[in-house]
Amino acid sequence: MLNFDVTDLRKKKNLLAFSAGIDSSALFFLLLENNISFDIALVNYGTRENSNKEEAHAQTLADKYNLTCHTIKAPKFTSHFEKNAREFRYAFFETLIIEHAYDTLLTAHQLNDQLEWLLMRLTKGAGVSELIGLESESQRNDYVLIRPLLEHSKEELLSYLQSNDHPYFVDESNSNEKYERNKFRKQFADPLMAEYKEGIKRSFDYLRKDKERLEKDFEVVYTQKELRVIELHALSAKVKAADLALKELGYLLSASQRQEIEKEKSLVIGGEWAIELQDDTLYIAPYLTADMPKVFKEKCRVLKVPQKIRAYCFFEKINIQNLM
Numbered sequence: 001m002l003n004f005d006v007t008d009l010r011k012k013k014n015l016l017a018f019s020a021g022i023d024s025s026a027l028f029f030l031l032l033e034n035n036i037s038f039d040i041a042l043v044n045y046g047t048r049e050n051s052n053k054e055e056a057h058a059q060t061l062a063d064k065y066n067l068t069c070h071t072i073k074a075p076k077f078t079s080h081f082e083k084n085a086r087e088f089r090y091a092f093f094e095t096l097i098i099e100h101a102y103d104t105l106l107t108a109h110q111l112n113d114q115l116e117w118l119l120m121r122l123t124k125g126a127g128v129s130e131l132i133g134l135e136s137e138s139q140r141n142d143y144v145l146i147r148p149l150l151e152h153s154k155e156e157l158l159s160y161l162q163s164n165d166h167p168y169f170v171d172e173s174n175s176n177e178k179y180e181r182n183k184f185r186k187q188f189a190d191p192l193m194a195e196y197k198e199g200i201k202r203s204f205d206y207l208r209k210d211k212e213r214l215e216k217d218f219e220v221v222y223t224q225k226e227l228r229v230i231e232l233h234a235l236s237a238k239v240k241a242a243d244l245a246l247k248e249l250g251y252l253l254s255a256s257q258r259q260e261i262e263k264e265k266s267l268v269i270g271g272e273w274a275i276e277l278q279d280d281t282l283y284i285a286p287y288l289t290a291d292m293p294k295v296f297k298e299k300c301r302v303l304k305v306p307q308k309i310r311a312y313c314f315f316e317k318i319n320i321q322n323l324m
Contacts, residue, residue, distance in 0.1 A: 001160065003136060004148040006034045012103040014038035015070075015096060017089070020054035023108035025168035026157035027149055031106070032065060038106065039068040041096055043089045046073060047173065054169050070096050082179055090250070097143045109134050110149045110157060111197070114204055116181055116189045125255035129240050130247075132204070132211050138248060141225060150204075153197055214240065218282075224318050227309065230282040238262065238282060242275055245284050249273075266308060276306035283323075285312040 009031075016031065018024045018040040031038050042058045044051050055071050062069030072092050077084040093105055117133040138145040149157065161168050177183040193200060217237035222229035228245045232238060239261050243253050246269075253261070257269050265277040274287040288311040300310045305320050313320050 001152065002030055002034060002148040003151040004146060006036060009034075009036045009104070009146070009148075013101060014104045014106055015093065015100075015102040016040045016106045017093060017108070018042050018058055019108075019171070020057050020169045021171050022154060022158050022161065022168050023110055023113075023149065025166060026160055027106065027108040028061065029161070029164065029166045030148075039070065039100075039102075041070040041093055042072075043085075043092060044071060044073045045085060046076070048171070050169055050172075057167070057169070068100075082181065087250070094140075094142065102143060104144045104146050105140075106146050106148065108149055109147045111151060111153045111201065111204070112185070112189055112193055114150060115193060115200060116184050119184050119188050120180065127240065127243075128207060128211050128214060129244055132207050133247070140248070141223070151201065153193055155193070155197075215244070217241075220245070221281075222323060224322070225316050226286050227312060227316070227318060228282075228284040229323055230284070232277075232280045232282055235280065238277060241282055242284060246273060249284075266306070268308065274306075274308035274312070276308050278304065278306050283309050285309040288312050288315055290315055 014031075014036065016024065016028060016038045018028060019042060028040070040058060040062055042055055044055045046052075058071065059069045061067070070092075074085065074088050077088075096102065097105060114132075114134050118131045121130050121133060134147060134150060136147050136150050160166075173179075174182055174185070177186060214237075217234040218230050218232045218241040220228060221231045226249055228249075230241045230245060232241060239258050242261050243258065246253060251270070251273060253269070260267055260269070261275060264275075266275070268274055268287045272287060274283070274285050276283040283306045285308075287308060290311040292310065292314045296314055297310070300307075300313075300320060303320055303324055305313065305323060312318075313323075
C-alpha cells in the first residue's frame with residue numbers, strides 16, 4: 001500500500017509526523033507491517049478536548065512498539081492559526097531531525113490532501129507546478145521529506161484501519177469551516193473524491209508527468225542552508241524555478257509576486273526573499289542587510305556575487321567561491 005521503495009526506507013533513520021488521526025495512524029501501522037523502523041513526533045496544540053488523550057495515546061503506542069515518542073505543546077496562536085501551527089510544527093520536526101540525526105521525515109498526506117491543495121491553488125491562480133504542491137519525495141536542507149500515501153484516499157486508509165481493528169482518533173476541528181482548507185475539503189474535495197476518485201488519481205499521474213517535463217528547463221546547481229542557485233536552461237523558466245524553490249523553503253508566491261519575478265531581474269519578495277537573475281543563473285536567499293568588511297565586498301564584486309544575496313552569504317559564512 002505504500003507508494004515508496006520500502007527497501008530504501010529500511011536503510012534510513014525515519015521520523016514520522018504523527019497526530020493520532022486517520023492518516024498518520026494508517027501510516028504508523030503500515031510502516032510496522034513493512035518492517036520499517038521509525039520514531040514518532042506529535043505536536044499538542046491544546047485546542048481540542050482530545051488533544052491530551054491523543055498525546056497519551058502516541059506515547060502508549062511508542063512504548064508498545066519500542067519507539068521513541070517526541071512530543072511538544074504548542075503556544076496559543078491568537079491569529080493565522082493554520083500558518084503559525086504549520087511553521088511551529090515543522091520547526092519542531094527539523095530540530096528533532098538535527099538533534100537525533102534522522103534521515104527522513106515521513107508525513108501522511110494522501111490523495112484527498114492533494115485535491116484540496118489543487119483546488120485552493122486553482123482559485124488563486126497557478127500553473128502546473130504550483131497545482132501539484134505535494135511530491136512523494138522532496139529534498140530539504142538536512143533531510144528528505146517523504147509522503148508514502150499520496151496515491152491513496154482517506155476512505156482507503158480508514159477502511160484499512162477498520163479492517164485491521166487499529167486505533168485512531170477523529171479530529172473534530174476538521175469540520176470547522178472557519179479554516180480555509182476545511183471549507184474546500186467539505187464543500188468541494190470530499191464530494192468530488194467520493195464520485196470521481198479513479199479519474200482524479202489518473203489526472204494527478206498525468207499532471208506529475210507534465211510537471212517533470214516542464215522542470216527540465218532548469219536545474220538547482222547549488223544549495224547551502226536557505227540559499228539556492230539555479231541554472232536556467234530557458235529564461236522563460238525563471239518564475240517556475242523561483243516558485244518551486246521558494247515553496248520548498250516554505251514560502252508560497254502570490255499571482256502578483258510571480259508577475260514581479262517575471263518582469264524584474266533583481267527584487268525582494270514580501271520583504272523576506274532576495275531573487276536575483278544574473279545571465280542564465282537565478283539566485284534565491286533570505287533578504288538580509290549587514291555591515292560587511294571591505295575585503296568580503298571586494299571578493300563578492302570580483303566573483304560577481306549578486307548584491308542582494310551577499311549579506312546572507314556573509315551572515316551564514318557561505319564560501320562564495322562555490323557559487324560560481
